[in-house]
Amino acid sequence: MAIKVLVVDDEEYARERILGLLSKTSDYEVCAEAENGAEAISLVERLQPEIVLMDISMPGMDGLEAARYLSTLENPPAVIFTTAYGEYALEAFSTKATGYLMKPIRQEQLLQSLEQARSLNRVQRLEMLEQREGVKSNRRHICARMRGNLELIPIEDVVYFQADQKYVTVRHNKGVVIIEESLKSLETDLADRFIRIHRNALVAKSCITGLTKSDLGRTQVTLDRITDQLEVSRRHLAEVRRFVRGR
Numbered sequence: 001m002a003i004k005v006l007v008v009d010d011e012e013y014a015r016e017r018i019l020g021l022l023s024k025t026s027d028y029e030v031c032a033e034a035e036n037g038a039e040a041i042s043l044v045e046r047l048q049p050e051i052v053l054m055d056i057s058m059p060g061m062d063g064l065e066a067a068r069y070l071s072t073l074e075n076p077p078a079v080i081f082t083t084a085y086g087e088y089a090l091e092a093f094s095t096k097a098t099g100y101l102m103k104p105i106r107q108e109q110l111l112q113s114l115e116q117a118r119s120l121n122r123v124q125r126l127e128m129l130e131q132r133e134g135v136k137s138n139r140r141h142i143c144a145r146m147r148g149n150l151e152l153i154p155i156e157d158v159v160y161f162q163a164d165q166k167y168v169t170v171r172h173n174k175g176v177v178i179i180e181e182s183l184k185s186l187e188t189d190l191a192d193r194f195i196r197i198h199r200n201a202l203v204a205k206s207c208i209t210g211l212t213k214s215d216l217g218r219t220q221v222t223l224d225r226i227t228d229q230l231e232v233s234r235r236h237l238a239e240v241r242r243f244v245r246g247r
Contacts, residue, residue, distance in 0.1 A: 002029035003118055004047065008040040008054040008063065009082065014103070018053055018082070021107045028114060037066030038150050041143065044070055049077050051117050053101075056083040061141055061152055068189075069143045072181060078117035139189050142170055144177035151177065155193065159207045159226060161186055163200040171228065197221055197240050198233040211244055 005028050009015045015033050022028050031047050034040040038061045040054060052070065056063040067079045080099035099113035142153040157173040163183040170177045187194065187202055194202040203221055210222045211232070219232045221240070232240050 002027060003051060003114070004029055004031040004049040005114075006030075006032050006034065006040060006043055006047065006049040006052045006054075006077070008034040008037070008052060008058075008066070010035045010055065010058040014055065014082070018105065018110070021105065021110050024107065025111065037061030037063055037069075038143075038152055040066050041069055042150055044073070044077055048075070051114060052077045052079045053082055054079060056081055061143075065139060065141055068139065072185070080113050080117055142172075142177075142179065142181075144170065144179050146177060153177065155190065156206075158204055159223060160201060160203040160228070160230060161194070162230070171226070195240060195243055197236050198231060199235070201230055203230060205243065208240075208244065211241065 005022065007015050007018050007030055009018070019030055019033075022030055028051075031049050032043045034043050036058045037054075040052065040063075041061075043049075044052065052067075054063040054066065063081060063083075067081070070076050070079060078098045080101060082101045082103060082105060084103040098117045101109055101113055140155055142155065142158060144151045144153060153170065153172050159171045159173070161183060162169045162171070166180065167178050168181060168183055168186070170179055183200070183202060187196060190202070193205060195205050195208070196202050203223070207224045207226075208221050209224050212220050212222050214220050214229065214231070219237055220229050221232060223230070
């Protein structure tokens with residue numbers, strides 16, 4: 001049975017070139033095409049391709065952000081990036097991508113990357129690519145499911161993240177959504193823009209206006225334009241105070 005491949009690129013010519021190269025082999029079957037990262041995520045969840053060939057520079061959600069989201073799925077596809085820009089290589093591998101092809105793509109290189117991707121199972125891919133973690137994230141969106149549709153929330157609109165068991169509540173300027181991403185992974189990606197105030201909460205540094213005491217004598221952060229009350233734990237109080245005083 002042919003391996004299902006999703007082709008993602010905002011340029012029709014680039015997609016047609018990859019489709020042409022893949023048409024020369026019966027080992028791989030293109031199950032769908034997408035023009036951006038958000039569309040790619042929806043198609044992966046619906047069609048379950050084994051491999052995604054994805055451009056990096058695309059409007060809206062780019063390939064790097066889409067790959068990070070895909071890597072959190074229970075059964076993530078192998079991701080091979082296709083790009084004209086070599087400077088993306090290091091960050092590309094931090095998303096758990098299994099390949100990186102420079103345009104214009106040659107068939108020999110494409111088939112070699114596809115063979116590598118299909119030869120590694122999920123556990124092997126994660127083990128091999130965990131060594132590439134630690135690259136600074138350029139993440140711009142939070143992905144959330146709303147009534148079956150994928151919603152992209154700009155990071156600059158997020159006020160705080162609050163964990164509750166396996167879910168995380170995202171409070172943003174236009175409302176509240178629930179995501180399944182871990183607070184730890186969010187903290188790793190967004191450490192330069194968010195500060196942990198409690199084991200269950202990360203708050204946007206730009207939204208913190210000060211500290212106050214609750215009626216029970218507990219320290220809370222005050223937030224710009226919203227009245228939500230978030231407690232600062234004793235463990236994180238000194239760090240949060242230093243941040244507030246240093247602003």
